[in-house]
Amino acid sequence: MKVLVAMSGGVDSSVAAALLQRDGHEVVGVTMKLWGGPSDAGCCSVSDVDDARRVADHLDIDHHTFDFGADFARHVVDPYVGDHQAGRTPNPCIACNRHLKFDRLMERAAALGFEAVATGHHARVTTHADGTRRVARGADRAKDQSYVLHVLDQGALARVRFPVGDRTKAEVRNLARALGLRTADKPDSQDVCFVSATGGRRAFLEPRVALTPGRVVDGDGLVVGRVEAVELVTVGQRRGLGLAGGGEARFAVHADPVAATVTVGSAAELLTAEQAVGGVVWAAGPCSGATLVQCSAHGVPRPGDLVLGGTASDCAGEVTVRWHRPERRVAPGQSVVFYEGDEVVGGGTALSPPAAGGPAPR
Amino acid sequence: MSPGPVLTYLDHAATTPMRPEALDAMLPFLTDRFGNPSGSHRPARAARRAVDDARDVMAEALGCEPGEVVFTSGGTEADNTAVAGALACRPGSVAVAPAAEHQAVLAPVEAAAGRLVGVDGTGRVDHDSLSAALGPDVAVVSVMLANNEVGTVTPLEEVVVLVAEHAPGAVLHTDAVQAFPWLDVAPAAAAAGLVSVSAHKFGGPQGVGALVVRRGVALAPLLRGGGQERDRRSGTSNVAGIVGMAAAARVLQGDRSEVVARVGALRDRLADGLLAAVPGTVETGVGGAWPNRDHKVAGSCHLCFDDVEAEALLFLLDQAGVCASAASSCASGAAEPSHVLAAMGMDRARAGGSLRLSLGWTTTEADVDHALTVVPAAVARLRQARL
Numbered sequence: 001m002k003v004l005v006a007m008s009g010g011v012d013s014s015v016a017a018a019l020l021q022r023d024g025h026e027v028v029g030v031t032m033k034l035w036g037g038p039s040d041a042g043c044c045s046v047s048d049v050d051d052a053r054r055v056a057d058h059l060d061i062d063h064h065t066f067d068f069g070a071d072f073a074r075h076v077v078d079p080y081v082g083d084h085q086a087g088r089t090p091n092p093c094i095a096c097n098r099h100l101k102f103d104r105l106m107e108r109a110a111a112l113g114f115e116a117v118a119t120g121h122h123a124r125v126t127t128h129a130d131g132t133r134r135v136a137r138g139a140d141r142a143k144d145q146s147y148v149l150h151v152l153d154q155g156a157l158a159r160v161r162f163p164v165g166d167r168t169k170a171e172v173r174n175l176a177r178a179l180g181l182r183t184a185d186k187p188d189s190q191d192v193c194f195v196s197a198t199g200g201r202r203a204f205l206e207p208r209v210a211l212t213p214g215r216v217v218d219g220d221g222l223v224v225g226r227v228e229a230v231e232l233v234t235v236g237q238r239r240g241l242g243l244a245g246g247g248e249a250r251f252a253v254h255a256d257p258v259a260a261t262v263t264v265g266s267a268a269e270l271l272t273a274e275q276a277v278g279g280v281v282w283a284a285g286p287c288s289g290a291t292l293v294q295c296s297a298h299g300v301p302r303p304g305d306l307v308l309g310g311t312a313s314d315c316a317g318e319v320t321v322r323w324h325r326p327e328r329r330v331a332p333g334q335s336v337v338f339y340e341g342d343e344v345v346g347g348g349t350a351l352s353p354p355a356a357g358g359p360a361p362r
Numbered sequence: 363m364s365p366g367p368v369l370t371y372l373d374h375a376a377t378t379p380m381r382p383e384a385l386d387a388m389l390p391f392l393t394d395r396f397g398n399p400s401g402s403h404r405p406a407r408a409a410r411r412a413v414d415d416a417r418d419v420m421a422e423a424l425g426c427e428p429g430e431v432v433f434t435s436g437g438t439e440a441d442n443t444a445v446a447g448a449l450a451c452r453p454g455s456v457a458v459a460p461a462a463e464h465q466a467v468l469a470p471v472e473a474a475a476g477r478l479v480g481v482d483g484t485g486r487v488d489h490d491s492l493s494a495a496l497g498p499d500v501a502v503v504s505v506m507l508a509n510n511e512v513g514t515v516t517p518l519e520e521v522v523v524l525v526a527e528h529a530p531g532a533v534l535h536t537d538a539v540q541a542f543p544w545l546d547v548a549p550a551a552a553a554a555g556l557v558s559v560s561a562h563k564f565g566g567p568q569g570v571g572a573l574v575v576r577r578g579v580a581l582a583p584l585l586r587g588g589g590q591e592r593d594r595r596s597g598t599s600n601v602a603g604i605v606g607m608a609a610a611a612r613v614l615q616g617d618r619s620e621v622v623a624r625v626g627a628l629r630d631r632l633a634d635g636l637l638a639a640v641p642g643t644v645e646t647g648v649g650g651a652w653p654n655r656d657h658k659v660a661g662s663c664h665l666c667f668d669d670v671e672a673e674a675l676l677f678l679l680d681q682a683g684v685c686a687s688a689a690s691s692c693a694s695g696a697a698e699p700s701h702v703l704a705a706m707g708m709d710r711a712r713a714g715g716s717l718r719l720s721l722g723w724t725t726t727e728a729d730v731d732h733a734l735t736v737v738p739a740a741v742a743r744l745r746q747a748r749l
Contacts, residue, residue: 064680066673111747112677 002026003161004114006101007056007063009048011183012120014055015172016163018179020118021059028114029056029063032100034072035194055181068104075099077194081208084201084231087255087352088333091148091297092192098151106159118161121145122169125157126343132284133157134343140168147297150337150347151281201232214260216241218250219269230257235331236270253329254352271326272353275304277319277336280348287346292339293321295330295350301339302327319348329353370732373685374563374661374722375510375540380610381565381723387609388567391602399599400590409601416608423611424557424574425548432573432594433604437539437560440573441466441504443584443595444535444556448502449474450582455501458529460487461705462511464537467504468701481705484652485514489524496528503532507541507550511689511702511718512647513662515541515550522553533579539563539571543614543722544622544659555579561607564614565723570603625721626660632719632730633663639738642668644712646703661721666708670715670744678740684733687718 005017007029021027031052049065056063076095083090101119109117122138123146135152138144152160164172176184191197195204205211209231216225225242227233233241233255241264243250251270254263275293288308292301304321321336330336330350337347371379391412397405399413414428421428434440445457445467457476459467462485471478477500480491487505496503503525508515518536525534535556538547543564551557557574561567575581575594587596614621633655637643646664648655667675672688679686689700703713719733 062680064677107747108671108674111674111744112681113743 001116002028002114003116003118004105004109004112005029005118006105006120007031007052008120008189009051009055009183009186010120010189011176011181011186012122012164012169012172013052014120014181014183015176015179016118016120016161017056017061018059018175018181019163020161021061027059027061029053029059029061030105031063031065032105033065033067033069034096034100035077036069051183051186055183058181059179066105066108068100071104072096072100080192081205083333084205085209085257087230087233087257089234089331090333091335092194093297094148094151094335097148102152102156102160106156110159116159116161118163120164121149121162122165123149123162124165125160125162128284134283134345136344137339137342138162138165140170142298143169145297146339146342146344147294147299147335147337147347150283150335150344152283153281154284157283202229205229205231212257212260214257214262216243216262216264219263219265224250224264225262227262230255230260230262233262236328270328272329273323273326275321275323275327275330275336276351276353277321277348278317278351280317280319280346282346283344287338287340291345292341293323294337294339295327295334306338317348318351319346368683368732370684370729370736371724372663372719372721372729372733373687374543374725375513375718375720376687377562377568378543378565378722379724380562380567380606381613383613384561384566384606384610388602388606391605395601397601399601400588409599412605413599413601416604419608419612420572423542423548423615424559424572425552426557426574426576429592430574430576432575432591433599434558434571434573434595435569435600436562436571437464437537437558438466439584439595440558440560440571441535441537442470443573443581444558445470445476445502445504446474446584447581448533448535448556448579451580452501452531454499456499457502457504458492458495458500458532459504460492460506462487462509462702463504463506464510464539465701467506467535467537471504483650483706483708484647484657485509485512485702485706486516486652487521489520492521493524493528496525496532498529498531500529500532502535502556503529504535504537506537506539507547508538508544508659509647509702510540511700512664512706513540513658513720514647514652515545515657515659518551518553540659544618544661546618556581561603561610564610566607566610567603570600570607572607621723622660625723625725626655628725628727628730629660629663629721630655632721632733633665635730635734636663636665636737639734640667640741644668646706646708646716661725663719663721665717665719666703666712667715667717667741668712669748670741672714672716674744675715675717675740678743679736682736682740684736686720688716689718 003020003025007013031049053063076092080090080092106117122143124136126134126136135146135149137146211229214227214230215223218224233252237252250264252262253265288306291306293304294301303324307320332350332352334350336350338345397409399410417428417431420431457471459471460481461478462481477495479495480488505521533555536551536554537558538551539560542559555576560571583594585596590596644666647658
């Protein structure tokens with residue numbers, strides 16, 4: 001089979017390419033050039049492209065670089081900036097997976113005659129009796145990336161391969177060492193590739209949007225602190241809100257850049273019985289009822305019931321999660337992914353609570 | 363790398379195979395004739411003699427005195443030296459260049475806060491825009507003889523008149539890197555005080571080039587040190603490279619007109635064939651006051667295909683054994699949008715489907731036949747995939 005392997009320059013995609021080659025596939029490596037700005041992390045620096053190319057050379061497979069910078073700016077960076085402006089906390093890696101690693105790369109791969117696209121994600125694809133497929137958790141639970149792959153539809157699932165998904169990270173590294181791959185001991189990338197570890201989100205956003213200084217109020221509307229940028233406050237955040245020490249711990253429960261206001265509340269006020277989720281995509285059709293719900297990349301899945309259609313009147317593509325026990329509210333913009341056992345059945349983006357700005361529902 | 367099909371190499375503007383005479387001339391200097399030409403003993407003197415002989419050959423080819431030839435590490439160093447060296451001699455001065463120059467000129471011009479001027483739809487400098495940018499504060503004006511992407515040749519006689527009129531204190535530099543394989547640069551660049559060439563574009567080795575610095579032109583060195591090249595470029599001479607470059611130049615001076623006639627005919631067959639075979643194709647660098655290919659270098663076939671992504675097209679061509687390029691490559695090897703096409707006023711969508719097929723001294727009829735089969739099929743396939 002002709003397989004295009006997305007090689008980020010990391011150990012997982014290096015081994016993915018090697019495994020496919022070992023299985024007799026016709027393998028070509030590609031590194032996507034996504035971000036041209038300064039960065040000290042992530043997937044697409046020149047040195048990472050070098051690593052990917054040198055691994056491909058070592059394996060004796062062809063390697064190409066595709067410049068998807070314009071698509072990355074449109075589908076990942078611009079929405080990332082816009083989400084912050086609206087007081088949300090986006091997850092750009094998911095947008096990148098959806099629009100770049102899958103939509104764009106798969107389209108390009110098909111045009112170039114490839115039957116499949118492979119990545120180094122720690123996840124698996126399962127096939128049901130009816131022929132439909134699901135993303136399932138990778139064998140290494142600590143490294144599982146099924147959460148960031150919940151956007152894959154049946155068309156994508158039929159053509160994607162995750163060659164390292166049934167191995168542990170330790171096995172992947174051992175294999176890389178045995179094959180003499182230069183990426184064997186390369187550290188995992190952690191952060192958003194276009195946000196530098198030194199400057200953080202602030203350094204990235206400051207030249208791009210006007211950041212709003214704001215007041216921090218409690219549930220009664222009393223001003224209790226100040227922040228330099230409401231856009232950088234994440235729901236659930238405890239530090240950096242300018243609150244006086246002592247007393248009960250307080251958390252951001254709502255951030256509203258338009259009103260230049262961050263509302264804080266107690267840990268109890270951060271809890272909610274329901275979580276609204278928008279822009280939901282399903283692996284193979286809508287599901288309702290009891291499910292496990294994961295709200296961050298390595299978060300613990302919590303039980304809840306899915307209710308289709310949300311609570312508002314205009315709620316197509318919306319789902320309401322009714323938690324079995326109250327859970328911390330999810331920062332708007334974060335991905336909320338639904339599992340049945342190890343399989344992803346769907347997911348979407350956390351919405352603000354309906355009573356935005358007011359005290360948390362109890 | 364898999365061996366793949368037979369290669370049709372149509373990327374001579376990126377680099378062209380070495381002339382066998384160049385390699386033969388170099389080998390002794392990579393083996394037993396290893397002396398450093400700056401020394402005084404016999405092996406050193408032998409190396410020095412070889413460099414001096416090479417300098418004579420290059421001077422003849424470039425239409426200058428041997429003492430006006432400065433050997434460099436290639437076109438980029440020659441371009442950088444010309445721009446930065448001229449500016450350094452006049453504190454507070456500025457550099458001027460058309461926006462379609464090679465990055466090796468644009469980058470030093472921009473680094474010194476210079477002025478970029480417009481080009482017309484074929485990539486040639488716009489005279490009004492150039493005149494407006496010139497003034498007494500200008501130390502250097504850099505206008506390429508032949509464009510590296512679209513292959514259009516700019517007559518320097520008109521440029522030098524404008525410079526003399528509006529910036530009489532400025533020196534004219536011309537990047538003749540892409541022109542040298544195809545034009546007799548001696549007359550073509552006679553108006554320029556500074557001329558850059560690069561060996562690997564005309565059958566010499568990579569990593570060596572030359573800058574003509576005409577007598578009386580003030581130029582500060584980029585590299586300082588041991589004072590080689592009459593203090594204009596320090597560093598131990600690349601003897602083998604210099605000898606190889608001169609050998610290639612000597613062969614080229616002998617057969618250039620024959621190569622131009624033969625390759626020009628191949629290029630016309632290729633360009634005409636692709637324009638006929640592929641609908642929605644535009645030939646670049648022709649039009650307006652320059653309606654035909656006579657004013658492009660003979661090896662240049664530059665086309666834009668509607669509704670095709672250059673990067674995908676290059677991939678398919680590579681798979682089929684046809685080597686080509688779209689624009690200049692960035693450090694990570696990805697195709698960047700062409701600044702040349704943008705400067706020419708081409709819209710982004712059309713520029714995104716650009717293909718540079720550049721022919722050279724080894725190109726054959728069979729290469730053209732192969733490209734005429736592979737390119738239309740690849741374009742059709744990509745357009746089909748978009749539907």
